[in-house]
Amino acid sequence: EAQVTQNPRYLITVTGKKLTVTCSQNMNHEYMSWYRQDPGLGLRQIYYSMNVEVTDKGDVPEGYKVSRKEKRNFPLILESPSPNQTSLYFCASGPGQGLGTQYFGPGTRLTVL
Amino acid sequence: KNEVEQSPQNLTAQEGEFITINCSYSVGISALHWLQQHPGGGIVSLFMLSSGKKKHGRLIATINIQEKHSSLHITASHPRDSAVYICAVIPYNTDKLIFGTGTRLQVFP
Numbered sequence: 001e002a003q004v005t006q007n008p009r010y011l012i013t014v015t016g017k018k019l020t021v022t023c024s025q026n027m028n029h030e031y032m033s034w035y036r037q038d039p040g041l042g043l044r045q046i047y048y049s050m051n052v053e054v055t056d057k058g059d060v061p062e063g064y065k066v067s068r069k070e071k072r073n074f075p076l077i078l079e080s081p082s083p084n085q086t087s088l089y090f091c092a093s094g095p096g097q098g099l100g101t102q103y104f105g106p107g108t109r110l111t112v113l
Numbered sequence: 114k115n116e117v118e119q120s121p122q123n124l125t126a127q128e129g130e131f132i133t134i135n136c137s138y139s140v141g142i143s144a145l146h147w148l149q150q151h152p153g154g155g156i157v158s159l160f161m162l163s164s165g166k167k168k169h170g171r172l173i174a175t176i177n178i179q180e181k182h183s184s185l186h187i188t189a190s191h192p193r194d195s196a197v198y199i200c201a202v203i204p205y206n207t208d209k210l211i212f213g214t215g216t217r218l219q220v221f222p
Contacts, residue, residue, distance in 0.1 A: 059211070
């Protein structure tokens with residue numbers, strides 16, 4: 001089954017404790033991306049990757065890191081989480097940004113205390 | 114001002130009604146996506162458009178590049194269509210996605 005998986009689905013942590021949210025896709029897609037969704041602000045792009053070892057900033061990259069060492073995986077790293085990073089996070093993948101359907105993961109709800 | 118504006122923000126309808134959701138954007142784009150977010154939070158891609166019109170079942174999406182406007186239509190609406198519908202654009206010469214804030218649709222039996 002074609003899918004994008006994210007782990008964990010729910011996470012409560014404390015300020016400053018490094019965390020990683022994993023994202024994996026099984027569709028051999030070149031494009032992968034991370035978004036955060038906040039009430040009243042909608043979805044905003046954090047980082048995206050057009051292929052292995054190619055990453056670029058979206059609209060809200062501050063406080064986040066990513067890496068794309070393998071085509072299927074695109075982890076999101078919060079080196080020192082802060083309460084303003086409390087949000088719902090989605091990973092997505094697609095064959096190419098403008099070229100086709102984007103497949104979204106189920107979301108990760110992160111709370112930073 | 115947001116680069117992508119959707120209207121209305123909230124919409125209620127009776128089952129069977131014809132629904133229209135609008136998306137206007139202020140930048141040149143290479144493509145536009147319509148997404149559906151279910152009450153449980155999952156997001157599904159409905160359409161990707163760069164010109165003209167696409168149809169899938171009861172859903173129709175149109176785009177007018179010159180007017181920087183797209184519409185999503187739902188014919189014969191059903192309570193299971195209740196969701197948030199989100200428009201997203203890809204500005205020219207970028208690989209980014211910029212989203213509207215969504216339209217919350219509720220369809221009552």
